Amino acid sequence: MPQDFMNTSGGPISKLCREYRVAPEELLVIHDELDLDPGDVRVKVGGGHAGHNGLKSIINKLGSRDFSRIRVGxxxxxxxxxxxxxxxxxxxxxxxxxxxxxxxxxxxAAEMCLEHGVVFARDRVNGAGKPGSR
Incomplete structure (x- = not known):
């Protein structure tokens, strides 16, 4: 299991993805989110880094934005x-x-993603019609 700072997590994550043949679409990243109120949790499929240095590192090293995220406010x-x-x-x-x-x-939310898929988890966790639910 990699032990690194979030800001430089792209290297270890991309190495593990290559080693275990995990496509970016199969990756689930849990990270802190300034744009959510403290304690709020949202599920997101793909997207940019929104200035988050850890996500920048992951996107840079994977060469893809197509991984899912659990955002913790x-x-x-x-x-x-x-x-x-x-x-x-x-x-x-x-x-x-x-x-x-x-x-x-x-x-x-992570367990729900693994058991039922990210779209199901996103819709359930975020709630239909909530901002950021898509």
């Missing part, structure tokens, strides 16, 4: 806090329950 940093400080900050005890709930929801 962390919200935008308050005030003028740099994004890097926001995504790497330690959670306070009061925030940990939201983190635990989001982790469970993301794991449930």
């Amino acid at each position: 962390i919200g935008m940093p308050p005030g003028r806090m740099p994004v890097v400080d926001w995504v790497l900050k330690e959670y306070r005890n009061v925030e940990m329950e939201d983190v635990r709930r989001a982790a469970i929801d993301a794991a449930d």
Whole structure:
């Protein structure tokens, strides 16, 4: 199992995909998402990187955007806090329950993707008609 920072995860992920003959369309990436409220979970099929350095790395090394994602909301940093400080900050005890709930929801979404397919999971998790459901 690769142990690397998200920002440079494209190398290990592409190596594993080659080694195990996993096509980009079969890959499921779980990542943090600034554009979602903290704790919100969404499933997405394909797409760009939206400025996310980890997704940029994966897209660059795979040569494809056609992998699916489970996006876990962390919200935008308050005030003028740099994004890097926001995504790497330690959670306070009061925030940990939201983190635990989001982790469970993301794991449930991943299980649904594996058992029923990404489109089914996307429609179920995101809800028909919700922004980002397609």
